Amino acid sequence: MQNLLGKLNTRQLEFPAQLIVQKGAISTSEFLSSQISSRRVLLAIDDGVRELAKANLPHLHNSNSIIYSVTAADFDNVRQIDMLCAQKHIETVVAFGGGKVLDVCKRVATIRKFELIVVPTALSSDCISSPVAVIFDEQGKKLSLPAAIPNFIVVDTELCTKAPERLTQAGVGDLLSNYSALLDMDYAKGRANFDGFSYLLAKSAANEILNMEHKPLTDLTTITQLAEGLILSGLAMGFSGDSRPCSGAEHLISHALDYLQLGTGLHGEQVALGTKYCHFLREQLDLPTLDPRVLNTIERLKIKSTPAALGISKEEFFKALLIAPQMRRDRITFLESLEQIPVEILEKAYVNAFEAL
Incomplete structure (x- = not known):
């Protein structure tokens, strides 16, 4: 000892x-x-x-x-x-x-x-x-x-509270994407450094806004909790020394969209889109998925989080998806074996995330 x-x-x-x-x-x-x-x-x-x-x-x-x-x-x-x-x-x-x-x-x-x-x-x-x-x-x-x-x-x-609603919605999307990033931290355990304190900070940050979907985004309580969550999220990255606690496969998709200069989405909207797609792809692969409340919050707060809403075609989305793992070559996420996933599974996840009623 x-x-x-x-x-x-x-x-x-x-x-x-x-x-x-x-x-x-x-x-x-x-x-x-x-x-x-x-x-x-x-x-x-x-x-x-x-x-x-x-x-x-x-x-x-x-x-x-x-x-x-x-x-x-x-x-x-x-x-x-x-x-x-x-x-x-x-x-x-x-x-x-x-x-x-x-x-x-x-x-x-x-x-x-x-x-x-x-x-x-x-x-x-x-x-x-x-x-x-x-x-x-x-x-x-x-x-x-x-x-x-x-x-x-x-x-x-x-x-x-006076900011354009779309900007506040994007902030919620960015914060909720922590939950997806944390699933990738769990996925990479044993092959990448797992920092328990940054994990806890990132999770606590996202918890600030969960279950707030029934309150308007101009509500002072909502704005206060969103601000506190976003600040904690940033500090989680500082604590970790990298962005892993708040940036997983969903962010790789967003980075790929940026790299290819596709669509009109804000960062928070793009990572919300990535969060949704990764959830349904994980589901197809029998991997741990998000708490349903995460997707409910994205939907009920009407965050733009589909390719169509962000001016991205289905073909463009898959073009971005295919290069997503290359955006951070040292970042281990469940997309690391993307080329081995059958096309029909990738397609099914797309339908479930963006086209299913």
């Missing part, structure tokens, strides 16, 4: 220094104003939330702050913010907006040392706290790159 204990150790983990999730978190909390007073600040926004920024962050619209409009989640915007931070000796960056703004600022924070405060205006994915940034390359392909975990996270739940 003594020898075993001698080999044990603890991990040093990064967490945000401050987390505020509440109604009126921006207007009623003194945290933001006190944190950035007398500091050189860059406020990163996108044009779609410019008026929201003026209304909610008036103290940042002055001569002491720089306002930068993020036009795309690409390397050019990363370079532009990095250059401004260097030239103006920026001490704090406030990322106010959706995933595009947050991902660009998180990526810059891996390059240049500054204090990062994220203030999401929509809850469309777990990028709020995840150590991953989705950045488009020069060819328009999505890349998932290492990113800094924010120093501070401020979620004004009242503000997030």
Whole structure:
């Protein structure tokens, strides 16, 4: 026993220094104003939330702050913010907006040392706290790159209730896909490192939103639980050191759709689609499947999660499916032997997932 204990150790983990999730978190909390007073600040926004920024962050619209409009989640915007931070000796960056703004600022924070405060205006994915940034390359392909975990996270739940419903639905889809990813973690036991703590965090995160399908997505309770779930989900990835607790076969399908540039789906919608298909394919293969409540939540909240709804043909879906295992060659999922699965089984799963009444 003594020898075993001698080999044990603890991990040093990064967490945000401050987390505020509440109604009126921006207007009623003194945290933001006190944190950035007398500091050189860059406020990163996108044009779609410019008026929201003026209304909610008036103290940042002055001569002491720089306002930068993020036009795309690409390397050019990363370079532009990095250059401004260097030239103006920026001490704090406030990322106010959706995933595009947050991902660009998180990526810059891996390059240049500054204090990062994220203030999401929509809850469309777990990028709020995840150590991953989705950045488009020069060819328009999505890349998932290492990113800094924010120093501070401020979620004004009242503000997030006003986001377009489709963005909130996508956030639910992204969070519920954790259940599919966890099935792949179970599947890979013995062949890949199994991190029990990240598994627990990812599961607890998804549990936040399960059984909430009967409440409107503008309900403050729903928004609060979705925000908390997405934040926990991002931290699960940070705890794990990779995205495995929240990214399995369903995400590989989404990555393949991105790679082939197919359809019009948001990330959360694509992984919801992948979650549904993987459930019915696992069923055909006699593998463990999802709790029925997961699919019920996707359906009752009317999350776009079929190829037709996302502008993808059946042929295009199968084209993406066939290359899905190649998207993360080190990621062990139940799709690892895809080429050995009879076509009729793949077809049957498609019918059950997307065409059956």
